[in-house]
Amino acid sequence: MSVLEKGGNAFDAAAAAGFVLQVVEPHFNGLGGDVPILSYRAATDRVQVVCGQGPTPRTATIDGIRRLGLNQIPGSGLLPAVVPGAFGAWMRMLTEHGTLPLSEILDYAIGYAETGFPLPTGAAEAIEVMAPLFETEWLESGRVYLPNGRSPAAGSRFRNPALAETYKRLLREATAASGGREAQIAAAEKAFYRGFVAEAVDTFVSTTEVLDSTGRRHKGILTGQDMADWQATVExxxxxxxxxxxxxxxxxxxxxxxxxxxxxxxxxxxxxxxxxxxxxxxxxxxxxxxxxxxxxxxxxxxxxxxxxxxxxxxxxxxxxxxxxxxxxxxxTALRPGSPGGRRPHVPEYVADPVPPEREHWMSQIRNGLPTVVRATRARTDTCTIVVADRFGNMVAAVPSGGWLKSSPVIPGTGISLGTRAQTMTLEEGHPNSFGPWRRPRTxxxxxxxxxxxxxxxxxxxxxxxxxxxxxxxxxxxxxxxxxxxxxxxxxxxxxxxxxxxxxxxxxxxxxxxxxxxxxxxxxxxxxxxxxxxxxxxxxxxxxxxxxxxxxxxxxxxxxxxxxxxxxxxxxxx
Known part of the structure; x- marks a missing residue:
């Protein structure tokens, strides 16, 4: 609302809200996640979709996962990580339809990350359940989410200085670029996908074996080059x-x-x-x-x-x-149709062996949903932003991915990677088969x-x-x-x-x-x-x-x- 009252439009406001959600709802989404953005722009009289669903790495293959002895792509860790698409999607939307400088979009997220916000109950619960994992295995997540070595209480002031610094560095590199607003947005996007963020992702994923939902440690296959090769599309x-x-x-x-x-x-x-x-x-x-x-x-x-x-x-x-x-x-049966006489292919999912539940968090990361699963509470996840403005524009976005439970924080960034590849099948020939440079069905x-x-x-x-x-x-x-x-x-x-x-x-x-x-x-x-x-x-x-x-x-x-x-x-x- 502040963005709209400053004279910004619905696109500016949606992006500002999107970045704030990455800070204040880390159990539902993050800067390393993804987002589809559906909008109408009055000036062009056009409905369009910005696809912020990043693809799988170029080296992704079914055989590569099978050779690890797996029947499914894990729901957590680094193996299911895809190119983080949310930042690129927001930048693409702002470039084409926004009006305000990037600083006026990111300032809100920077403020909440740096000075703090009341931690939502769901986030506090997730951190508490995951704390033993953060203390023993996902150590950078522990540095971010366990201030003073303890789980923060619901409603307490929570800060994320590492994430604040990432936003500020993106903004510094943007404002250092010559040219106007669009040039600055392009510079921020470059810093993320071909600069310091991509470098941090590449180093960590290629050198670190991470405990995941299989009960074993695996490296990921996402690279900095995968990030450099990707750009959000308009459809x-x-x-x-x-x-x-x-x-x-x-x-x-x-x-x-x-x-x-x-x-x-x-x-x-x-x-x-x-x-x-x-x-x-x-x-x-x-x-x-x-x-x-x-x-x-x-x-x-x-x-x-x-x-x-x-x-x-x-x-x-x-x-x-x-x-x-x-x-x-x-x-009683699942009944797919046969469009054009084609034979439907419904994949079968074979469960992987269940590792011993050494800790309660193991049962949580076996489920790929963002939030901790409690018997007394309906499962929910993800965020939603919808904005209409006085200029006749309308925006709807559903950000998700890169939540605190998905994968460990990349050192020095405050960012967890999204794990959307878990939605794909390991059966050849299916439209949603795991393979190189494919968008997982979100x-x-x-x-x-x-x-x-x-x-x-x-x-x-x-x-x-x-x-x-x-x-x-x-x-x-x-x-x-x-x-x-x-x-x-x-x-x-x-x-x-x-x-x-x-x-x-x-x-x-x-x-x-x-x-x-x-x-x-x-x-x-x-x-x-x-x-x-x-x-x-x-x-x-x-x-x-x-x-x-x-x-x-x-x-x-x-x-x-x-x-x-x-x-x-x-x-x-």
Whole structure:
């Protein structure tokens, strides 16, 4: 909000918020992570995607992982590290669409890292659980996250001077460059990808064996040259019409098109007639999610390296054929389609031997999710930033990766590397197969909606594989049932885990349907009679949807944030 009030636009504000999140939510994302950015720029009347999902190293091969005796890519450590794409994505967006000097973007993150901030409860819990690992193995992580050798308390002032110095050095190298704003941004990007950050990454990854989720120590394969060779790309969005709206998402290098596939399927049902959160409604939405995510498992991957038949997957004829599979009972099998007559390939995940749990942290790093897993708490992860400005611009970004649990801090930088390669399969020939210079299929999934050629809504949520279920429920509450944005963030949330999870160890729970406990007991009972294995989660525990909107008729900007987690914010002025 400060950036907007200084005269900056939505792009400036989103980037400033993105860098602050790297500091204040280190359990969810970091400077070594990744981000897809979906935006509309009024001056060009264009929706575009900036891909901040870095690829695998150029030397990445399935055989290389297999020779280590592994059946899966580990969920932590250095082996699953990919090129960190978040910094390059924010720089690409700022170069093309921002207005303020880089110093006015990074100053906020530098301030919080240098002078401190109240540590969120989730971060404090993660550090406490991981402290024995940080003390004995990931020593640089211990220097960053265990001030005075102790786990910091939730709410205490926490500083990250190493990360602050990295931001300040990037800024120093930027401001030393001759030329204007764009030249300075280019200099900062060079310092990160071809300068001191890349050098630190190259030295550490090539010389250090790191204990990871296998219970063994491995070096990584990411190099400074991999970082130097990469640049964030700008792409057209994937999109479909839904009613009088056009819904835009990133492409199939993310899971994002499952949102569009679900909408295409649901358009053939009378959702309003069913009633919001009725058993018929929840059943229909969940069954369509199963079909869309089954296609994700079979067909999604980096389209630069695989033939992803997205046009067919979103076509009316294919959708109609798939819609016929939605019956009165819960599906028990994973049923990917055969677009264009092609045979689907769903990878099988063979678990690696479980190492002895010498410490509680070993059970935590075996799971590739960002946060520590506690039985009493719904699993969530990642961050969301959505911004609309008075100039008519709208931005949605979902930053993640490089969290404190993913890999050890690179000495002298305050940065952990992202581990997104864990989402890839070791089966040859799959669109999401592990291989050189491929973008892992990410779960990160921002959304942007247009009506009559104008942006009316942008939104996102943390939540891994469940993002495109929880945000779908929010969107349907708005467009089908007429709820205002805030009420829509507060409506009942539910999801299915019928398909393999993207994160190691890639578990699935066929037929399980999770609903928040405030669901009508009669609805839960009817869902069970339909064959769903219903599990209940605590009230207001699933998802953290954030949204911005625009009402062109009344010349209003809108903002909403779910109360879940007590960690989301909505501000409008």
């Amino acid at each position: 057209e969005s994937a999109h479909i019409r839904y009613g009088d709206c056009t819904v835009h998402k990133p492409g199939p290098w993310s899971q994002s098109p499952v949102f569009l596939q679900q909408l295409a399927l649901l358009e053939g049902f009378d959702l309003r007639g069913m009633g919001l959160n009725s058993a018929e409604y929840i059943h229909t939405v969940a069954e369509c999610a199963k079909l869309a995510f089954a296609d994700r498992e079979a067909w999604y991957g980096d389209p630069d390296h695989s033939d992803v038949p997205l046009d067919i997957l979103l076509s009316p004829a294919y959708t109609a054929e798939r819609r016929e599979l939605v019956g009165a009972k819960a599906a 779960t990160l999934s921002p959304s942007l909606v247009m009506r009559d050629g104008k942006p009316i809504l942008a939104f996102g949520t943390p939540g891994g594989d469940r993002q495109d279920q929880w945000t779908l429920e929010f969107f349907l509450a708005v467009v089908e049932f007429g709820l205002d944005l805030q009420s829509a963030t507060e409506t009942l949330a539910f999801h299915t885990d019928h398909f393999a999870a993207s994160f190691t160890p890639h578990e699935s729970r066929p037929r399980v349907l999770t609903v928040e406990r405030n669901c009508d007991p009669e609805v839960i009972e009817e869902l069970r009679t339909r064959g769903h294995e219903v599990e209940t989660a605590a009230e207001f525990s699933l998802g953290k949807v954030c949204a911005v909107g625009a009402d062109p008729g009344d010349d209003l900007l809108l903002a909403a944030a779910s109360p879940r987690g007590r960690q989301t914010y909505a501000m409008a002025r």
